[in-house]
Amino acid sequence: MKAKYIADFDSWKKGFAFSVPIQVRFSETDMFGHVNNTVPITYFEFARIEFMKELGIMQNWLMGESKLFPVVADIQVDYTQQVYFDEKLKVHVKIESIGTSSMDVHYWVTNGKGETCFTGRGAMVQISKETGKGHPWTEQEKELFRNSGAAAAKL
């Protein structure tokens, strides 16, 4: 059951160069015994922001005087495998493509055995507080985003 946003699973996986560890909290389970379906999206957010910090762009958005901030335009989660309390997961993130003021971010969550638990994607847009509309990336930022992918490709 492959998601439409994954053309070839093997080459898709190779594109990920960044990941963060997540340990499933008890409060994230539900009465069916597994991680509730509303939880992986919080893992995605945590991993995406760690990635943006790594790239050095999150810091700008968080400054009090910043006129720009990121907004999630859409998100998709595919639940490939049930996940249980206390599992130690890895949440991989990559920028799949870059638009004028947006980017398509992909997610791949694996468990301790390296099995795929969740996959996902979502567009993120940089918004201007003044206009309320998308604010274009600089050429420098686009270069940075492209390199974040190139770094992975080299591995």
Add this chain to the structure above:
Amino acid sequence: MKAKYIADFDSWKKGFAFSVPIQVRFSETDMFGHVNNTVPITYFEFARIEFMKELGIMQNWLMGESKLFPVVADIQVDYTQQVYFDEKLKVHVKIESIGTSSMDVHYWVTNGKGETCFTGRGAMVQISKETGKGHPWTEQEKELFRNSGAAAAKL
């Protein structure tokens, strides 16, 4: 910015016959001042389950001795408009299509002015605890699901 799962927005909206009210909680906002992007999926879950209760199928899954339970296979959220603390929303749900042991559920969230805030969709699968695989709907259940749509179409 229309999601791919919506062919024609006007006729798509007309298909919704069921909705639940949701009031945005303070703890659901984040430091950017709006509802955090991880929250609407909890609204979807709440509305979907209320709908399944209305159809009378949720009760079976919740019985201790039940050998079947529902699993969310994938979910998509499109964030059309920012939502703020204390807004009173309506979460509309419908069954868009029915598979052998699955269904495609669609979501439409509107604010007090009737504006679209979020749209979404996701496949739900009825799983057998014994086999760990999809368990087919009965003909009676399929009829029930189809009528839940027919009811809306008549409005």
Add this chain to the structure above:
Amino acid sequence: MKAKYIADFDSWKKGFAFSVPIQVRFSETDMFGHVNNTVPITYFEFARIEFMKELGIMQNWLMGESKLFPVVADIQVDYTQQVYFDEKLKVHVKIESIGTSSMDVHYWVTNGKGETCFTGRGAMVQISKETGKGHPWTEQEKELFRNSGAAAAKL
């Protein structure tokens, strides 16, 4: 098992004049099958803010230019009875006592049978953004808070 902040349970209960309904969400349960212990405090927050809105004081704190905002100084939750998915609860709130810039807020959560599920209390302080310290209530506000109790006592 009575909490220390309740001198006499019967007279304590009579002090509540305001309540909000809450329906337990599926995502609020955990793998032990009941509402997770981290959840009632979100009910408390929801009810407290609805109460502050009713009193007309929440609105001031939420205005962009407001120099004052409320902070929770401490909170206590006593879990009297297990609560399960889909229960319809009532969250009662009252102001137990008023300090210079603080108030002691009490909580009482009942289920459909009127049984006590949770009780709680917590101090809330009105903070000044400029000084970072408590900002005194006006006499008018204190009067308002006292009347919110008087209203209950009359019932």
Add this chain to the structure above:
Amino acid sequence: MKAKYIADFDSWKKGFAFSVPIQVRFSETDMFGHVNNTVPITYFEFARIEFMKELGIMQNWLMGESKLFPVVADIQVDYTQQVYFDEKLKVHVKIESIGTSSMDVHYWVTNGKGETCFTGRGAMVQISKETGKGHPWTEQEKELFRNSGAAAAKL
């Protein structure tokens, strides 16, 4: 502003021998810009369970055939200092005292500078699924709990 459950802060702090790291997630902030007051209790739960795993007792409760499970009887949180997005916290846990079938667990949360952000406590009771009542600790378990404190005292 010292909580009543702390007789002497310096000696209280010395009792903690176990801690877990927690990084504040973006989704845990609220529109006032800091960590929402409903969040620290989820940190407490995470740390408490890690501690119970370390002691080797959590494993028993999680086994499918287990006739015993832990329940949180009450919880208290004192918010000493505001905490913001991305802070790296340490959540310290200790068993303060041991009852027949219960224990009093204390919590101390510090930030990167070693400053106190939150303190807390709560009783946990071991419940029997059969009777629905407290099930006594074995002498071996009590010894284990006492030693978890002794280990700290030696540091």
